[in-house]
Amino acid sequence: MATKQEIDVDVLVIGAGPTGLGAAKRLQQTNLASWLIVDSNEIPGGLASTDVTPEGFLFDVGGHVIFSHYKYFDDCINEALPKDSDWYTHQRVSYVRFQDGWVPYPFQNNIAVLDTEERARCLEDLIDAALESRVRAPSDKPKNFDEWNIRNVGHRLNEIFMRPYNFRVWAVPTTKMNATWVGERVAAPDVKLLVRNVVLGKVAGNWGPNATFRFPAHGGTGGIWIAVAKTLEAKKTRFGEHGTVTKVDAEKKKVHLKDGTIVNYGSLISTMAIDHLAESMGDAQLQQMCKPLFYSSTNVIGVGVRGERPGRIGDKCWLYFVEDNCPFYRATIFSNYSPFNQPNKDAKLPTKQLANGKKPASSEAKPGPYWSIMLEVSESSYKPVKHETLLADCIQGLVNTNLLEPEEEIVSTYVRRFDHGYPTPSLERNGALAEALPYLQGKDILSRGRFGAWKYEVGNQDHRHVFPLSIFMQGVEAVDNIIAGGVELTVNNPDLVNTRSNTERRLTQFKGVRNRDESRRNVDQQDAQVINVIPVPKRREALCRRSSGILDGPLGPEQARHEGSVAVGEHQTE
Numbered sequence: 001m002a003t004k005q006e007i008d009v010d011v012l013v014i015g016a017g018p019t020g021l022g023a024a025k026r027l028q029q030t031n032l033a034s035w036l037i038v039d040s041n042e043i044p045g046g047l048a049s050t051d052v053t054p055e056g057f058l059f060d061v062g063g064h065v066i067f068s069h070y071k072y073f074d075d076c077i078n079e080a081l082p083k084d085s086d087w088y089t090h091q092r093v094s095y096v097r098f099q100d101g102w103v104p105y106p107f108q109n110n111i112a113v114l115d116t117e118e119r120a121r122c123l124e125d126l127i128d129a130a131l132e133s134r135v136r137a138p139s140d141k142p143k144n145f146d147e148w149n150i151r152n153v154g155h156r157l158n159e160i161f162m163r164p165y166n167f168r169v170w171a172v173p174t175t176k177m178n179a180t181w182v183g184e185r186v187a188a189p190d191v192k193l194l195v196r197n198v199v200l201g202k203v204a205g206n207w208g209p210n211a212t213f214r215f216p217a218h219g220g221t222g223g224i225w226i227a228v229a230k231t232l233e234a235k236k237t238r239f240g241e242h243g244t245v246t247k248v249d250a251e252k253k254k255v256h257l258k259d260g261t262i263v264n265y266g267s268l269i270s271t272m273a274i275d276h277l278a279e280s281m282g283d284a285q286l287q288q289m290c291k292p293l294f295y296s297s298t299n300v301i302g303v304g305v306r307g308e309r310p311g312r313i314g315d316k317c318w319l320y321f322v323e324d325n326c327p328f329y330r331a332t333i334f335s336n337y338s339p340f341n342q343p344n345k346d347a348k349l350p351t352k353q354l355a356n357g358k359k360p361a362s363s364e365a366k367p368g369p370y371w372s373i374m375l376e377v378s379e380s381s382y383k384p385v386k387h388e389t390l391l392a393d394c395i396q397g398l399v400n401t402n403l404l405e406p407e408e409e410i411v412s413t414y415v416r417r418f419d420h421g422y423p424t425p426s427l428e429r430n431g432a433l434a435e436a437l438p439y440l441q442g443k444d445i446l447s448r449g450r451f452g453a454w455k456y457e458v459g460n461q462d463h464r465h466v467f468p469l470s471i472f473m474q475g476v477e478a479v480d481n482i483i484a485g486g487v488e489l490t491v492n493n494p495d496l497v498n499t500r501s502n503t504e505r506r507l508t509q510f511k512g513v514r515n516r517d518e519s520r521r522n523v524d525q526q527d528a529q530v531i532n533v534i535p536v537p538k539r540r541e542a543l544c545r546r547s548s549g550i551l552d553g554p555l556g557p558e559q560a561r562h563e564g565s566v567a568v569g570e571h572q573t574e
Helices: 018-030 071-080 116-135 145-170 191-200 220-230 274-281 284-290 387-400 429-441 467-484 516-525 537-544 557-562
Strands: 006-014 035-039 050-052 058-060 087-091 094-098 101-104 212-216 237-239 245-249 254-257 262-270 295-306 318-321 330-332 370-379 409-423 445-447
Touching: 006 018, 006 467, 018 035, 018 071, 018 220, 018 262, 018 467, 050 220, 058 220, 058 295, 058 370, 071 220, 071 467, 094 145, 116 145, 116 191, 145 370, 212 220, 245 274, 262 467, 274 284, 274 429, 274 445, 284 429, 295 387, 370 387, 370 409, 387 409, 429 445, 445 467
Parallel strands: 006 035, 006 262, 035 237, 094 318, 262 445
Antiparallel strands: 050 058, 087 212, 094 101, 245 254, 254 262, 295 370, 295 409, 318 330, 330 370
């Protein structure tokens, strides 16, 4: 019988989505610890990957675009895709479908386009909400997301848009969601500006962090992460079946892989869903902590269409849907992002069906041009989905909402379901995470990422579009925590990092080093901006301590504070 292979590393990273790749990039850059990254998928990218249909249409596994307020993230993707021709830059053109018309996004800032009676009702409630907020005690916090919406936009806007739309997005009633996750992700209306716009009949301009955005020319969003992964040292990556985790032994600090390999680690960065991690550990206590956590599933549907993009579609990017005449809550005109997201017009494809569900008159393959739409449908126990009719229901929804004409030719379809689609900021979530994450950190495990940390607010912004950058930085900051006690601002203070320029780290600041002794000297010399916290002598001694070649476990923000850390921008006092 063959002896099982054992590998010893200082830091093991589980998962090659944006979080795991961010961790791997930082580990490679600093060269302060031995490391390995594993993933069960041969192609990196995780929930930011891209699929290709047999006919050659690309569809992301959800709607993602790139807008960054992290220089380190910019550096990494520009290193991976350095040419101007690697990218397209777009102005966001986004609308909400309402009463057979299109309201510019965000809906609550553009009630000027509603009919006269509706405008009046919305304004009355907005003014009432503003007046009530003036006399409300600061300690009087909203009990849930529904109450937050009423306080910010008034009863009528909550009734016609916020409540029904968010249920379609989250598949959870807004009364069962907490109000602490919101931050800048939901635009609070300016009542004075709204009144002015209503009187003048004007619409509000673009709001949010991604009024303009970049999108890769080739390969969809997944192409970014494939390119980033190629910048990693190949021998430190295990992607595919031989990188599949079957067991995490947290007590012995061993991870078992499907091919029999055992990885001995000093610190573990896990981007697995935290509930799956608990199962892999066989930890009943952690499983109990994770029980209150709730999530929704995501169904992604893609439709490839023959013909010129219709004028009624124009340069629209993504569209939101609040009414019941379609099952999807968002449609992305994916062909608008890149001409390479669909086949060349010379490619000959047969028509699968007409948009009205009828068979085509001919099954003969014909040339294009082509365009495409990507749809998202949420699912949960509160909002079940009929999978056997989902594609047909979505195509009918496209006709109902005037995105497709009944006679248009559909040449390609795509349907994929993701069980863990989005982590829900439920009422119970914060309490559960307050137990589970420190419990894992006490075992030298940092659970990070969309479902690792179970925090939507550090998974993306602006209704789920710009998730990869914050997720990526969770991995980067987790490494800095492990190697130098750095404070993880992104996972712990999302509203802070979402409203500032994060220029502390740059890919070129921290050069690779030749050996561990030099590593220890260099880490002492790094500028505070590289790791967010200056390691003073007391903590430096602890961080550089090694046991059998394995780094000591990570220090959290609380421990760092008690050990005399100096925050960025302060002078070091000893």
